[in-house]
Amino acid sequence: MKIHNFSAGPAILPRTVLEQASAALLDFNGTGLSLIEVSHRDKDFEGVMHEARAAVKRLLGLGDDFEVLYLQGGASLQFAMVPMNLLRPAGKAAYVNTGTWATKAIEDAQKLGEVQVIASSEDKNFSYLPTGYTIPQDVDYLHITSNNTIYGTQMQSFPDSPVPVVCDMSSDIFSRPVPAASMGLIYAGAQKNMGPAGTTLVVIRKDLVGRSGRKLNAMLDYGVHIKGQSMYNTPPVFAVYVSMLTLQWIESQGGLSAMEKRNRAKADLLYSEINRNSLFRPTVTDDSGSLMNVTFVLKETTLEAVFEGLLREAGISGLKGHRSVGGYRASIYNAMPIESVQVLVDVMQALENKYAS
Amino acid sequence: MKIHNFSAGPAILPRTVLEQASAALLDFNGTGLSLIEVSHRDKDFEGVMHEARAAVKRLLGLGDDFEVLYLQGGASLQFAMVPMNLLRPAGKAAYVNTGTWATKAIEDAQKLGEVQVIASSEDKNFSYLPTGYTIPQDVDYLHITSNNTIYGTQMQSFPDSPVPVVCDMSSDIFSRPVPAASMGLIYAGAQKNMGPAGTTLVVIRKDLVGRSGRKLNAMLDYGVHIKGQSMYNTPPVFAVYVSMLTLQWIESQGGLSAMEKRNRAKADLLYSEINRNSLFRPTVTDDSGSLMNVTFVLKETTLEAVFEGLLREAGISGLKGHRSVGGYRASIYNAMPIESVQVLVDVMQALENKYAS
Numbered sequence: 001m002k003i004h005n006f007s008a009g010p011a012i013l014p015r016t017v018l019e020q021a022s023a024a025l026l027d028f029n030g031t032g033l034s035l036i037e038v039s040h041r042d043k044d045f046e047g048v049m050h051e052a053r054a055a056v057k058r059l060l061g062l063g064d065d066f067e068v069l070y071l072q073g074g075a076s077l078q079f080a081m082v083p084m085n086l087l088r089p090a091g092k093a094a095y096v097n098t099g100t101w102a103t104k105a106i107e108d109a110q111k112l113g114e115v116q117v118i119a120s121s122e123d124k125n126f127s128y129l130p131t132g133y134t135i136p137q138d139v140d141y142l143h144i145t146s147n148n149t150i151y152g153t154q155m156q157s158f159p160d161s162p163v164p165v166v167c168d169m170s171s172d173i174f175s176r177p178v179p180a181a182s183m184g185l186i187y188a189g190a191q192k193n194m195g196p197a198g199t200t201l202v203v204i205r206k207d208l209v210g211r212s213g214r215k216l217n218a219m220l221d222y223g224v225h226i227k228g229q230s231m232y233n234t235p236p237v238f239a240v241y242v243s244m245l246t247l248q249w250i251e252s253q254g255g256l257s258a259m260e261k262r263n264r265a266k267a268d269l270l271y272s273e274i275n276r277n278s279l280f281r282p283t284v285t286d287d288s289g290s291l292m293n294v295t296f297v298l299k300e301t302t303l304e305a306v307f308e309g310l311l312r313e314a315g316i317s318g319l320k321g322h323r324s325v326g327g328y329r330a331s332i333y334n335a336m337p338i339e340s341v342q343v344l345v346d347v348m349q350a351l352e353n354k355y356a357s
Numbered sequence: 358m359k360i361h362n363f364s365a366g367p368a369i370l371p372r373t374v375l376e377q378a379s380a381a382l383l384d385f386n387g388t389g390l391s392l393i394e395v396s397h398r399d400k401d402f403e404g405v406m407h408e409a410r411a412a413v414k415r416l417l418g419l420g421d422d423f424e425v426l427y428l429q430g431g432a433s434l435q436f437a438m439v440p441m442n443l444l445r446p447a448g449k450a451a452y453v454n455t456g457t458w459a460t461k462a463i464e465d466a467q468k469l470g471e472v473q474v475i476a477s478s479e480d481k482n483f484s485y486l487p488t489g490y491t492i493p494q495d496v497d498y499l500h501i502t503s504n505n506t507i508y509g510t511q512m513q514s515f516p517d518s519p520v521p522v523v524c525d526m527s528s529d530i531f532s533r534p535v536p537a538a539s540m541g542l543i544y545a546g547a548q549k550n551m552g553p554a555g556t557t558l559v560v561i562r563k564d565l566v567g568r569s570g571r572k573l574n575a576m577l578d579y580g581v582h583i584k585g586q587s588m589y590n591t592p593p594v595f596a597v598y599v600s601m602l603t604l605q606w607i608e609s610q611g612g613l614s615a616m617e618k619r620n621r622a623k624a625d626l627l628y629s630e631i632n633r634n635s636l637f638r639p640t641v642t643d644d645s646g647s648l649m650n651v652t653f654v655l656k657e658t659t660l661e662a663v664f665e666g667l668l669r670e671a672g673i674s675g676l677k678g679h680r681s682v683g684g685y686r687a688s689i690y691n692a693m694p695i696e697s698v699q700v701l702v703d704v705m706q707a708l709e710n711k712y713a714s
Binding site for chain 1 (some may be wrong): 359360367376378382394433436461574575590674
């Protein structure tokens with residue numbers, strides 16, 4: 001049975017990428033060796049790292065004033081590295097709190113300096129995105145989260161900021177065109193739209209490197225990684241390779257504009273059904289519903305067991321909502337075909353046909 | 358042509374492990390999904406993490422007083438995390454300097470507190486291991502490096518220490534039985550004997566957790582990772598899975614005693630030839646030659662081009678020594694069969710037969 005993978009992350013990847021990765025584990029570039037048993041200083045792997053970094057710049061339209069790094073530790077380590085590198089010991093940073101991950105980013109920054117939470121949607125369990133806030137001019141940076149996986153909200157536009165913007169794009173990077181060149185730093189755990197778990201993309205404007213003036217441990221210093229061309233120490237070879245393949249797949253499909261078109265078609269299909277179907281309702285309360293993570297609930301929780309049985313029969317996997325929100329979450333990242341979303345919509349309609357009063 | 362992979366790391370892995378990993382990228386545990394596109398909270402992957410942690414305890418003979426973590430960032434991040442977690446702000450730490458990696462560990466610790474380098478072999482380019490040093494009683498821990506990949510030295514026994522021992526075992530973990538239960542903390546980048554690049558093993562005695570009393574960022578705090586059962590955030594799924602397979606392979610071969618026997622046979626074969634062959638000499642100057650990384654040079658550098666041509670013809674890869682030592686380095690980790698070492702010995706003998714005066 002074909003499985004329709006709605007997992008929030010690690011998440012669906014293009015089948016052709018998985019096939020290429022599987023083959024490279026047995027023979028990498030015709031070397032007769034596995035991808036994971038060659039030196040990272042080998043010219044074949046150096047080529048992979050070079051291309052993986054270059055593809056990011058091509059897709060985001062960035063020039064020589066930006067550096068691209070593939071680090072480890074997930075977005076969670078960036079919660080610490082961002083203030084370590086950008087927040088001066090006597091400085092301040094502004095954060096917008098739009099969910100669990102932003103909250104963790106704030107907690108880590110508070111261990112390193114003064115943090116101003118300038119807007120928050122915590123009052124309504126992060127079911128909307130705050131607007132109309134003022135960005136202070138005297139902070140070292142503004143931290144935002146472009147997409148909130150757990151709550152299903154996504155920024156529809158980016159703030160016009162007087163200070164460098166740091167954006168956690170873990171769950172919607174490469175899903176749509178963004179004004180990357182206007183930002184100071186973008187980071188993203190790879191395991192949604194760009195590859196497997198195990199590497200974290202960091203894109204940083206060069207003039208921000210060393211901005212905090214702090215004496216940092218080597219692995220926590222962006223400057224050290226830039227000097228080492230993202231190979232200061234052994235990089236996560238496999239995760240970088242699969243990320244490179246995934247970025248090349250995005251380009252082959254037409255780049256970020258094509259991704260957005262594709263993702264919007266899937267999201268429109270699903271949101272329309274959630275709003276039309278008498279048994280369901282969305283959990284996001286404003287117009288910031290995510291194109292990546294579509295969250296919804298059954299109005300009658302007594303139908304949950306039946307609905308989940310139908311989902312299983314249809315081969316739908318990973319639809320359970322995060323425990324802090326409940327209900328359902330359909331993660332429909334780049335690699336998901338619209339056919340899988342249609343299968344979900346069909347199940348929702350079958351449920352309605354049988355149980356709607 | 359069969360390639361004989363003498364790479365220092367990332368390095369040779371068992372072929373059966375590579376085949377299992379390649380298959381799991383297309384279908385993991387019969388789920389119909391790739392290993393790298395299922396949630397890490399899925400029970401199938403939770404089973405992998407559980408088994409990967411348990412196998413470490415079985416192989417090292419450790420009980421409930423130890424915790425096992427699979428982190429990210431390589432041994433290089435441990436250079437910082439060890440003092441962050443174990444070195445009290447007003448405390449001291451003792452380090453033995455036996456090479457490049459120990460030097461980097463010292464530099465990172467110095468950023469966090471007082472470091473006493475109690476022994477060093479830097480005076481002779483790390484070509485031997487210092488002995489006869491006294492371990493202070495008033496330090497928070499003693500840091501040692503069990504095997505020095507670049508210089509080809511390996512500790513033949515471990516110090517009897519009045520303070521907790523922290524040991525970087527990146528390049529010889531699981532290659533021989535060690536008195537793990539007598540140590541405080543062991544760490545190792547996976548990419549030599551235990552798996553692919555992208556995860557770092559940390560084994561810590563529970564009573565040392567939180568010892569420094571410092572307020573740490575979440576991802577840099579061993580206590581946070583222990584509480585999260587090594588899944589505080591998304592772990593490096595692929596690297597953990599392949600590590601689990603490799604540890605199971607070690608067990609299937611007879612465990613650490615069998616590994617040592619196997620590794621000693623390979624090393625004996627190669628060291629005997631280096632010492633016998635009139636064209637070569639070893640670079641390690643005492644009796645601490647490594648069973649993992651065998652370093653040697655040609656007495657006449659004019660023969661290098663001929664030797665390297667013969668190596669290529671024989672399918673020998675990755676034998677070039679590190680630039681700081683020069684010459685040659687044969688890395689003969691667990692997964693390397695003795696047949697590959699014999700091919701190298703044959704080439705050395707062929708060179709001697711043709712060029713020795």
